[in-house]
Amino acid sequence: MAAAVPGVPPDVLARGAFVPRPAPVPWLGAATTVEVARAQEVLGRLDQDARRLGGDRSSWPLVRSTQVREVQHSASLDGVQAALQEVLLSQLPHTRSGHRVPEQLAGYLRASATGFAAVAAGEPVDSRLMCRVAAQFAGADVEPDQVWREGYAWLGGPDPREAYLLASPPGPLLRAAAAQFDEWSAAEPMLVVERVALGLYQWETWRPFQFGNGHIARLYVGLQLAASGVLSAQVLPISAWIDRNSDQYAEQIRRVVATGEYEPWIAFVARGVQQLCRQELRLIRRLEQARDDMLRRLSDKDTGMIRRIVADLVLTPVTNNRQIAELHGIDPKYANDLCRRISDRGLLEVVGKYGKTYYSPELLKLMSLTDPADP
Secondary structure, eight states, X not given: OOOOBTTBOHHHHHHOXXXXXXXXOOOOOHHHHHHHHHHHHHHHHHHHHHHHTOSOGGGOHHHHHHHHHHHHHTHHHHOOOOOHHHHHHXXXXXXXXXXXXXXXXXXXXXXXXXXXXXXXXXXXXXXXXXXXXHHHHHXXXXXXXXXXXXXXXXESSSSGGGOSEEOOOSSHHHHHHHHHHHHHHHHOOOOHHHHHHHHXXXXXXXXXXXXXXXXXXXXXXXXXXXXXXXXXXXXXXXXXXXXXXXXXXXXXXXXXXXXXXXXXXXXXXXXXXXXXXXXXXXXXXXXXXXXXXXXXXXXXXXXXXXXXXXXXXXXXXXXXXXXXXXXXXXXXXXXHHHHHHHHHTTSOEEOSSSSOEEEOHHHHHHHHOSSOOOO
């Protein structure tokens, strides 16, 4: 009988802790190769359509929408609740201190910003970067070398009695697995969807850090897609697909652990990427349709700057007079006057009592959907 370990249920311990194998480069059959190629193609379409919306890629509302949906779908991991409006309000220029997001969500946004800034600077998505990402989850005072897990961890929710896999024990095994991962990432050529699938599995089953392991595994997907150049920004909420398919996701992980066969897992993830990309493409189409409808609802007298502001609301669905002034090179007082006129047309609503912050109910509702679908 296995010896008791504090914090680890005996029945999970008896199954044996997962010992990571070196990351493979499996030969793929024809059917899986087709699924991977289809996923790569639809990822390219998603990036093209997301770019069409325009804006600074690091602060696209679509990116913030993706990040918030990631947290919402991963809420069972950390108990985080998030609202896109609060996130966008907190990032407006000259915002009031009352508009703050929960610290756990702020940690996710910091971690995401750290990772994507590093990728934009040309850094590889390796264990060193992931340690820095994990440190951002923990807080500003935590150093990257302090994030390694010292206790036991498991997969299957916050209650260890519901766990389906005991992760690798803390200590040398985790460090060795990270070193193997870095060598594999640097040396082995493969299609990005194949690499993403294998990396997601590795980070999910290692759970190497004290902070944010589930989020970090999923964030790895976005970072690797950006590093490869397939996506320009974080616009694929992988947690939405994982959440919808949680039972099958756990079953597929257990299968790889038990058999060492990676091809079914790669095909599973490739199909999931295809489904998720099509979902996001529908969301982008609906956002563009909503923008066009808002422009049609303006009167013939609404020309020039008002139309430009309304057209750009898809980039700034939560905005204030300062942001409008900076984006369009106009005086803040004039920007506020224009926003009030747009509000009078029923296209914007005022936030709070000060009358200088606004939001588009239609656009924000679309971006806030955790599972966008056709109407």
